[in-house]
Amino acid sequence: MIGRDDRPILITGGAGFIGSNLANRLAGSGAEVIVFDALSRPGVERNLAWLKERHGSKITSITADIRDEDEVVRAASDAKAVFHLAAQVAVTTSMVDPREDFEINIRGTVNVLDALRNRTDRVPVIFASTNKVYGDLADLPFETDGNRHSPIGDVAMLGVDESRPLDFHTPYGCSKGAADQYVLDYSRSFGIPSAVFRMSCIYGQRQMGTEDQGWVAHFLIRALEGKPITLYGDGKQVRDILDVSDAVDAYVGALRNIDRVNGRAFNLGGGPANAVSLLQLIDEMRLITGRDVDVGFEDWRPGDQRWYVSNTAAARSALGLADARPWRDGVARLAGWLAQERNLQLTPEPLASAAE
Template sequence: MKASDTSAAAPAVLRRRPILVTGGAGFIGSNLADNFATEGHDVLIYDALARPGVERNLEWLKKRHPSRISSVIGDIRDETSVAEAARDAQAVFHMAAQVAVTTSLTDPRADFEINIRGTLNVLDALRQRGDRVPLIFASTNKVYGDLADVELEKTNDAYKPRSPAVRDAGIGESRPLDFHTPYGCSKGAADQYVLDYARSFGIPTCVMRMSCIYGQRQMGTEDQGWVAHFLIRALQGEPITIYGDGCQVRDVLDVSDAVAAYASAWKRSDAVQGRAFNLGGGTANAISLRQLITHIEDVIGRPVETIYADWRAGDQRYYVSDTRLATRELGLKQPISWLKGVAALAAWLQNESGLARSNSLPSSLQNAEALS
């Protein structure tokens, strides 16, 4: 795909050494871009706009920051255009990716090209520059595999580890890597490339192995972004399909807390060079799918219909991040409570989607968006 600049401000921005955000029109990328532009940085977004709805995020960013946001519509697999976008960047946040396990199973070659070759394109663009440009990479908890060896017990509506250490703290960075599904392989390989470019070439890279991030500007689907997807279906009065028994547990983190972690990794790039951190809400924000649905029913004030289907490949029964290392090394604050954050996302989604009044939130939660 041939890259093209869509902003008249781009040449000026490029001269000012912008922060490059690949996948910057996506959910986390757009929140990162907004944060940095608000702080007074120039931001160059590199995005193929392949995910439905992300063009609205780009329009929103340009309206909010007309003199700070520039964009290149391009494919991360295009080595030449990636190198051009990275030419003058002062820092790179590499968020562009194929993000769904299901898609990787139907088209593993594209998954490989985007997640591995695309990441190598970004890394090598920085290597060939010959200077120390920080790169922060969005990895995933899927690098740890399905965690089938973690012994679990089912208590009411959630799985819990039998091991007190795992139950109290979660899964730590010392956990052996174990790639499952093409998506796990591609993101895991990219994860390791990013860490090795710090070892081999001295590039100040850092890896964030994310659990479930949710929040404003997330247009979740059944394949990725489950918290927002559940809310969207519920607000539209449509059934939610649960794959498995619904007792699988994840720790969830509001995107504002994720952005703070990424920003801190950049500011501390020398100290965290070549290191990987598990990033999530931790044990205090660990919930099962069933528990989220119960809370959604409380938020919207009506029952939610659920449909059950077979487990999907590579799905972890239990994953909760041990956040102690990231909290200590990145200086992170206490994350937003999932109860508060989900209510805020529900209010934002209702306002964003323009749902009919009959599907509106209870009046007590109309201003929940402001809580975040």
């Protein structure tokens, strides 16, 4: 699918963190790429400039909002495949303005799907969903071991698989969950080849982390700048973190194998080997940066999961994915990139020891 013709591949949200890494991979392999992005997130215009500098005419950009149906139709009119990553991405924002969250995540997704439904050929769409479709996992019995929460039983060793019932919490969970289901149903109802990735926490280069989204990069930026970090909850909540290069492998693999994975949803994250609590990550950051980090605590935020780890066996099997990059190595690499990008000093001795 990637190399059969010279028509472009459309990436909505293509100037964002995952989108720019995906665009870089595709353009680097010779594909023509359309980057569709509203450029509303601070810093993403630098990602777009970076893509154009690296790949020149392989990158075409459309600055537009995913809610603009006419612009979406225009962008998708000649695409041979679509990666739909454009979204409102923060639970906190959805609590402040649930209507905008709905408009971007549900209406925007239907705009993409209908643009493809109304074409005469069948164009694949790969969608970025979220682990939040599984709710807060409060039904799992938990125990606390030192600085991390863990569920009791086999799920702690294996992670959450795709048989877990959907349970949308918060407007963000509802909007992304509904979009997830629309993508899968357009495969059933209209024959649009599709795959969905229910992602855990992705981190890596080109991530402009904020307190609301992209927390691994946000924590590192605060540490490098010598600023305190606020944790919401007790800091013992656990996530399986995945380097963006591994996420891009999955997205490219889904397109290459779309006939085989059509209509399927996959959990995508670092898996049990890369499950880390917020407090554990901060301890590692102290080693990487050679700096102490002041930490403060606030109340839990709505819908926050005490623990979420992906069972990635289905994705690894279907897409032939390699083992994920070990999280300590990946976080050290991100710290180095952020320090260079922001002209900040990174202590070299702790970095070398932390990456071993």
